[in-house]
Amino acid sequence: MLTVLVVDDDEFVRKWICTVLSAFDCNVIQARAASQALKILEAHRVDVLFSDCVMPGDMSGPDLARHVAALHPEMRIILMSGYHESMQLQPGWTFLRKPFKPSDIRRAIDAAVRDRSETTAVRRNKPGSPENTAEA
Numbered sequence: 001m002l003t004v005l006v007v008d009d010d011e012f013v014r015k016w017i018c019t020v021l022s023a024f025d026c027n028v029i030q031a032r033a034a035s036q037a038l039k040i041l042e043a044h045r046v047d048v049l050f051s052d053c054v055m056p057g058d059m060s061g062p063d064l065a066r067h068v069a070a071l072h073p074e075m076r077i078i079l080m081s082g083y084h085e086s087m088q089l090q091p092g093w094t095f096l097r098k099p100f101k102p103s104d105i106r107r108a109i110d111a112a113v114r115d116r117s118e119t120t121a122v123r124r125n126k127p128g129s130p131e132n133t134a135e136a
Helices: 011-023 034-043 061-071 102-125
Strands: 003-007 027-031 048-052 076-081 093-097
Touching: 003 011, 003 034, 011 027, 011 048, 011 102, 027 034, 034 048, 034 061, 048 061, 048 102, 061 076, 076 102, 093 102
Parallel strands: 003 027, 003 048, 048 076, 076 093
Antiparallel strands: none
16 A cells, blocks of 8 residues: 655645545545654655645755655655746656646556656666675
């Protein structure tokens, strides 16, 4: 089961996204701020970070995403915003413009899972990777 951490300071939006993701059989954890998300990530294995871009506090969604990507390069990231955002998305990142529909969330999650599977397959097939190194 895919575990998704949803980070948004707007409680209504956050709970709606969590409801949609639960309907897609995702295990969902929620946070209202980047600082709370970082504490959750210390204690839980998360497959996808689904974060708003604009949040109160010291860390924006893109800042959180960069921080998380540095610590957990295998984690897939979905950023969302209702504002016009011009940002450089890293490989494995997806952007959703608010408002969006459940089908948009489904496509983003499916793309994240597909991208993660492809990245894992590439790592497994690299010569010298731990998965391809025979033990004596």
